[in-house]
Amino acid sequence: MPTASNPRLEGRDLAAWKGMLRVHRELIGALGAGLERDYDLSLGEYEVLLNLADAPPDGLRMSEIAAELVVSRSGLTRLVDRLADRGFVTRARCPSDARGYFAQITAAGAERFAAARGAHLAEVRRRFHSQLDAGELDSLARIWDRLLAPAVAKSPK
């Protein structure tokens, strides 16, 4: 029972929190390493390609992708730079807003992504989904939903 003088996390509170940090790091580490090793893609690059592969043919605005990946705009600029240098995406000016760009996946990008997707998702399923039952997956979905809902309820400044 936490108090002002003993704010420590304990028992299930501790396990629920610390477990997420640990599981996330281990899974991300392992999945990223596999993707890098077998397909020469970082997890960030994979996620950009994933979003673009499912996007309308015009592609997606830079900011949309940044928001989806939860990375800074500058981070996304360089992520897309790297993908563009390798010929996996291209940028197209946005006709309705001259400040903006669409990022679009290229044939080469789609091909690389298609190659990586199967193995990556198999690994995600092996390490994550296959360890859990349907009820647990439902719980998780509900929990994430709950935690994301108040995402805008920022800390009091």
Add this chain to the structure above:
Amino acid sequence: MPTASNPRLEGRDLAAWKGMLRVHRELIGALGAGLERDYDLSLGEYEVLLNLADAPPDGLRMSEIAAELVVSRSGLTRLVDRLADRGFVTRARCPSDARGYFAQITAAGAERFAAARGAHLAEVRRRFHSQLDAGELDSLARIWDRLLAPAVAKSPK
């Protein structure tokens, strides 16, 4: 229903997985920013101090801390370097193994950590625990436990 030709994640599988990635990034981002802003500690530095504050007086071996934080040994070396430069930890040779060091928290480190802990945990509770009920926290604890158990069952080489 995923198949070899359609490996896509859908429905609750997608929500359970993607939600973790998103929640983790948002929480870590917000919590790290708060800690940095108010106490000039990165999350990694906070976690090192947390582990040392709860450790026996001799401190902890570098490798133990690295394993606990799930960071590389080189990453931990520099994390401890930074904390040592600021006077928050010291290194002591390990008497029983001349290759090793103990990292120990100093009075200044303990003081800084004590100052940060309350606010940080309040924020963790506000953003995480307080959004969930007891059953959900139990579910999470069980889920992380399940996912960490086979941590050593590495991908087939």
Add this chain to the structure above:
DNA sequence: GTAGGTTAGTTGCTGATGCAACTATATCAC
């Protein structure tokens, strides 16, 4: 139509992280 403020995206810079290589020590086989 123009001034003020806002938004999209990029760039300079700095800090953090991991891998691979290295040093020093420990351990095991014999």
Add this chain to the structure above:
DNA sequence: GTGATATAGTTGCATCAGCAACTAACCTAC
């Protein structure tokens, strides 16, 4: 004991990410 191998920790290097500052374009008020 001695040589081969493994482990603890650090360092060089390259990569990656964010913040703050910048440019260009948009938008609103008047």
